[in-house]
Amino acid sequence: MIDINQNILERRVETLDLLIGDDALSLIYDDWFIAEWDSLYERCPWATVFQKREFVTSWYTVYLEKHIPIIVLAKDNGKLTGLLTLTKTNEKYITGAGGNQAEYQVWLAEEVNSSVFIKKTLELLRKHFPKATIQLNYIPYATPISWIKTDAYWSRQCKIQSFKQPLLIVDEDSITKELRKKNKREKINRLKRLGELKFERITEVGEFTSIIDELAIQFDFRKGATVNISPFKDDKLKKKFILALFDQNVIHATILKLNDEIIASNIGATGKNWIHLQGLNTHSPFYAKHSPGILHFLMLGKQMVDENLEVFDLTPGENSYKDGLANHYIQAFSLTFSSPRHILIQKIQYILTNYIKALMLKAGAKKTAFKDFKKTAWIVSKKVRQNLNPTIIDRVNFIKLTNKDIIYSADLYSIKALNTAIQVNSMSLEDLLNYNDQGEWLTRWEFLEDAMKRFEGGQRCYTWAKDGLLLACAWLGPWTINVVTPKEADLILQGLYGHRESIGHLASFLASVAVKSSDDRVVYAMTKERHISRALEEAGFKSTLF
Numbered sequence: 001m002i003d004i005n006q007n008i009l010e011r012r013v014e015t016l017d018l019l020i021g022d023d024a025l026s027l028i029y030d031d032w033f034i035a036e037w038d039s040l041y042e043r044c045p046w047a048t049v050f051q052k053r054e055f056v057t058s059w060y061t062v063y064l065e066k067h068i069p070i071i072v073l074a075k076d077n078g079k080l081t082g083l084l085t086l087t088k089t090n091e092k093y094i095t096g097a098g099g100n101q102a103e104y105q106v107w108l109a110e111e112v113n114s115s116v117f118i119k120k121t122l123e124l125l126r127k128h129f130p131k132a133t134i135q136l137n138y139i140p141y142a143t144p145i146s147w148i149k150t151d152a153y154w155s156r157q158c159k160i161q162s163f164k165q166p167l168l169i170v171d172e173d174s175i176t177k178e179l180r181k182k183n184k185r186e187k188i189n190r191l192k193r194l195g196e197l198k199f200e201r202i203t204e205v206g207e208f209t210s211i212i213d214e215l216a217i218q219f220d221f222r223k224g225a226t227v228n229i230s231p232f233k234d235d236k237l238k239k240k241f242i243l244a245l246f247d248q249n250v251i252h253a254t255i256l257k258l259n260d261e262i263i264a265s266n267i268g269a270t271g272k273n274w275i276h277l278q279g280l281n282t283h284s285p286f287y288a289k290h291s292p293g294i295l296h297f298l299m300l301g302k303q304m305v306d307e308n309l310e311v312f313d314l315t316p317g318e319n320s321y322k323d324g325l326a327n328h329y330i331q332a333f334s335l336t337f338s339s340p341r342h343i344l345i346q347k348i349q350y351i352l353t354n355y356i357k358a359l360m361l362k363a364g365a366k367k368t369a370f371k372d373f374k375k376t377a378w379i380v381s382k383k384v385r386q387n388l389n390p391t392i393i394d395r396v397n398f399i400k401l402t403n404k405d406i407i408y409s410a411d412l413y414s415i416k417a418l419n420t421a422i423q424v425n426s427m428s429l430e431d432l433l434n435y436n437d438q439g440e441w442l443t444r445w446e447f448l449e450d451a452m453k454r455f456e457g458g459q460r461c462y463t464w465a466k467d468g469l470l471l472a473c474a475w476l477g478p479w480t481i482n483v484v485t486p487k488e489a490d491l492i493l494q495g496l497y498g499h500r501e502s503i504g505h506l507a508s509f510l511a512s513v514a515v516k517s518s519d520d521r522v523v524y525a526m527t528k529e530r531h532i533s534r535a536l537e538e539a540g541f542k543s544t545l546f
Helices: 003-014 022-027 029-043 053-062 109-127 146-150 152-157 171-179 180-193 207-227 239-246 285-290 292-306 320-325 340-362 369-387 390-399 414-415 429-433 444-456 506-519 530-539
Strands: 015-018 068-076 079-090 093-094 133-139 159-171 197-202 251-258 260-269 274-283 311-313 328-337 405-412 460-466 469-478 489-500 522-527
Touching: 015 022, 015 109, 022 068, 029 053, 029 079, 053 079, 053 239, 068 109, 079 109, 093 429, 146 152, 146 159, 152 159, 152 340, 159 340, 159 489, 171 180, 171 292, 180 197, 180 285, 180 311, 197 207, 197 328, 207 239, 207 251, 207 260, 207 274, 207 311, 207 429, 207 444, 239 251, 251 292, 251 414, 260 292, 274 285, 274 292, 285 292, 285 444, 292 311, 292 320, 340 369, 369 444, 405 414, 405 530, 414 506, 414 522, 429 444, 429 469, 460 506, 469 506, 489 506, 489 530, 506 522, 506 530, 522 530
Parallel strands: 093 133, 274 311, 489 522
Antiparallel strands: 015 068, 068 079, 079 093, 133 328, 159 311, 159 328, 197 251, 251 260, 260 274, 405 522, 460 469, 469 489
16 A cells, blocks of 8 residues: 555656756746646645745746746646745755745645655755755745654754744734724824824835835835844845736735825735735834834734735744734744755754753843844944954044033024035935945944934934935934933934044034024034034034033
8 A cells, every 4th residue: 555655646746847047937938837836826735925926936037137046846647746946046055936035935736745746856956956055944834844854864954943933813803902902092092193094005006116115215224223134225126026026916015104104014925815924014213102013013904804814924033023913823944955964063053052042041131132142243243343444443533532422502593604505304214224334333233223212212313415325414302411401402412423424514414403403592412523523613512511
């Protein structure tokens, strides 16, 4: 009986083909392949939208110049029975098609032949790419992967790791109950007092195209401040890819608006009655105290009920807001296929990392301590490298004034007499994203993180940028030093920054900001930096003692 079943399985992968580069691209336009791919996607129990033909072919087409497409397919009597779409960026690394924009990377097959197909596929890939490591992140929970643990041969060559995957199973009653909770209701009411609050589903290409740049800036700002990446700024093709997905009806787009301003959004890939958080989700830092992102997610849940969508996949990853929204958990997996030596090293590293984390938790450290340590190490490492550069040493000597803030005041009318032709923008995330830390003491990560905290604290930002470079920045907010001040001095210009290329016009910038930021007769500012101090004095400010 075992031999008969094995023969049946072998016949289901009777023909196994590997196509690379132009051959793979030609296949995605083949009528037979298109129809068979769509059919296999619908039949495969663990398939996600990230294996859907429209998603993969859009990514292959947009990113053709950067990634080499790889397709492995199995046929049986003219029927497609297995499919794995991959990409290669170099000789040593192969991953699922879509790269980090495909939240789930897995093969398509029917359950009866899944294990045989993926085993034969991995063997074929090793034959053609003997030095490559194959990485699939993440494999969906329903995928048959027990063979990795039960078969000693594959266990030596594969590393499997599980991740908690939070889900919001859509239920109208529970979502309505959550929105009626006192803290949520109060935040909604506060926003409504500021203007018209409106949740919208975006379905027209023209409308989506008109807002994508604004959403990209919000997304890049949050990602830059929290994890030191700027997906759209660093990847000029990402916008084109998102627009292609929307045009293919693979994107579910919703926004939350206050008057005409977008204060939150979710642009998620959708398929098989699921919406995935992967894509981009944003909230305006200007309204952070009202939690517009969480409110938008809950409103999205109600929208999903109306559209008969069943699950909002919050995707693997440890984030407190995901745990706050989730009402169900499953597991996703990462699969690494490489040489036994490489796999052994990875397994040892994984064990050691978890051991260190456990020791840190036992010693009373926070759950985020390991992540915080890695962040601090990265920042310190970059600053050490910069300190070896004469440019940064000169820069530090140039800007440093004292360890204590010096407070300045000026008569507003005398400031108005200055040339204030500098173009000053207010509350511009785009300008802040153009901060260049080359030759600066603050890394870009620290600068954006500080900016986000200032927004969340209610401060206003004024910027001057030119040709994609932030030249100067000033913040208006409450006093952060313990001094007795006049009644009108409850706000002060602080966090003042001037790039080297702003010198000669920095005084005009500060004068312009003073005019824009206050209707009071006296304007206050504080700084520790020598070049800022000189510019303030040139603008008409004088040091003040309280």
